[in-house]
Amino acid sequence: MATALRTDGTRVVTVGNPNTGKTTLINALAGSNLKVGNWPGTTVDRLEAQLRLPGGTVRLVDLPGAYSLNPTTPEEALAARELLAHPPDVVVNVVDAGNLERNLHLTLELAELGLPMVVALNLMDEAEAKGYTLDPAALERALGVPVVPLVASRGRGTDELLAALERARVPELRLRYPGELDRAAVRLAERIRHPAGRWIALALLAGEEVPIELDGELLELARQLRGELERVGIDPYLEIENARYVRAHELAQDALLGSEPRLTLTDRVDRWVLHPLLGGPIFLLGMLLAFRFTFLFSTPWVDFIGAVQEVLAGWIAALPLPPLVASFFADGLVGGVGTVISFAPVLFFLYVALAFLETSGFLARAAFIADKMMLLAGLPGRAFIPLILGFGCNVPAVYSTRILTGRFDRLRVGLAIPFMSCSARLVVFTLFAAVFFPRHAAWVVFGLYLLGMVVGLLTAWLLGRAAGQPASSGLMELPPYRLPTMQVVLKQAWARTRSFLEGAGGPIL
Missing domain, CATH: 3.40.50.300 (P-loop containing nucleotide triphosphate hydrolases)
Structure with a gap:
């Protein structure tokens, strides 16, 4: 119904x-x-x-x-x-x-x-x-x-x-399992007062953990039934998974009217991006272009905001205001909050570049390419994701270490993330690079980013060696390349930039 x-x-x-x-x-x-x-x-x-x-x-x-x-x-x-x-x-x-x-x-x-x-x-x-x-x-x-x-x-x-x-309904499809297993599932499901009683029964028979509280007698009955099935040569977990994969194959074949698999753009591009020798340089080139894009398009806006600050400060100085009030407006508002705003264009264009790399699928390849480098530090390739997020902000990057399955991996990555050059440090890097290395600012910042990653990985490696932990491994899926829409990229970039302005501008004010 x-x-x-x-x-x-x-x-x-x-x-x-x-x-x-x-x-x-x-x-x-x-x-x-x-x-x-x-x-x-x-x-x-x-x-x-x-x-x-x-x-x-x-x-x-x-x-x-x-x-x-x-x-x-x-x-x-x-x-x-x-x-x-x-x-x-x-x-x-x-x-x-x-x-x-x-x-x-x-x-x-x-x-x-x-x-x-x-x-x-x-x-x-x-x-x-x-x-x-x-x-x-x-x-x-x-x-x-x-x-x-x-x-x-x-x-x-x-x-x-x-x-x-409006037409959503409970699925009519019911999988068939071997007779003894199906009867045990029915017997167990009758004692479970939950809409998902059948799924819970099958999970218990397979020896899986169910993330809700269940009665102790029910768990004991599930153990007994699982033991009876194993004694007659039935592995509940394998039988359940096999039945689902077989039925999934049948459903897919029925839904496919015809197929002529062809070489896709993703296949052609990955021949170069995932190349054992060329993959690393291509990834580094992509990140360098991201930083170059950031400075190229943000510099005019930074200069414009700086000029506006000077004009406003001059107007305030010319007004007949008490020194304390004039200092509040000139140094507090224009000098303090204005400085934060002046670096908003840098962050915005940096986030535009990162959002494009994320939604296009390039950063997923970066994690795959970085797998070998991560293994040198005893970490799975997936650890590259929190480290990359650390370039935006260390706090959500540490929070994102939850994607790692190993507790010790999460700890090591969390301690390595503070060495990543976050957006707050980008302001300082940009200032000093522009002052001392005006012709090579992008290269200097890029070098500092690489140095931070090297030191962070070295920290993770030393912690792993000290604790005697073996190298981790994991499975990674690479999505197809997708051309992101400008609306999605700009929305993400503005949301992150606004978060920075609200977080830094308020305390300074």
Whole structure:
């Protein structure tokens, strides 16, 4: 039965694999400024936006990317906890149309939660560029929920998705497991008073942790049933995963009308960007161009604001004001807050460059390229992400170390981040580089950034050696290259710059 969308106070949650465009979709629906990232782990918090409709307000919640609801990362743990502890009114499963089979594994898990659901078949343009022709109607018939094809970055299909929320329904698809396993799941689910009782039962039989409180007798029964299955040669975890992957493959094959895979732009560019010898220099060149862009376009604005400061200070000096009042306006407002404002153009253009590199997919490659360098310090390549964020601000960079699975890795990266040259130091670097090295300012700042990273990695390596920790490893997904829209880039850059101005300007004033 379809579930009507109660617009006033309805909570809609987007769930999907990393890089499927969940945040972009919410931005397109609500016009919000949620940050968009292009690597697993960018969004560890749940982000929320408000969608205003004629009938009221809908709360849109963006959960971090997850490959499964059986948590192996902080992102997956948060997503599972949100869905189980606070079941939403509607689940929007955002699926990458170009990687249908892999994404449908999570779709099948969500189907067993017993919650009203809509499937958003996103990135249809990229799927067509790869040579795929999809039949959303076939997928809709198989799952028993509305399936909406769209391109969220361009706003295509968003109106259809809003209409589909009215028709959200509990999936009709029910996976079949081996007889003994299915009977054990039914027996266990009967004792669980939760809409996701079947999923919880299967998770307990597989030996997975469930992020909600359960009765001790229920847990004991799950252990007994799991033991009985293992004694007859059934591994619940392997059987459950195998059934989901097989069904995901069947669904993907049914939805593909025909495909002629072709070499994409991402494949051609990655031949150079991910080259063992050329990848490192290309990444360094990209960062150097980012800094060069920053200074080239910000210098005229900095000079203009400086000239305005001088004029204002001259006007104030000419006014018949008491010395204390004149000092407050000239030194406090114009000199203090004005200096902060004068460096806003530098930060804005730096954030424009970084936002472009993030949303285009280049920084994800940078993390991959940096994997070997990270391994020299005994860290996974994923540790490069918090370190890069440290160039913007050390505080959120330390906060983002939660994307690392190892506690000791998080500690070492957190202690290395303060050596990264954050935006606050950029002001000092810019000043001294412009004064002492006017012809080579960009190179000097670039060198200081590299030096900070080297010292930070050396710190992490020394801590690892002192503690005797082995080198970490991890799995990394590389999203396709995407040309970011100017609106998204400018929104991100302005949001970060405004945060700096509010944080620094207030205390100075």
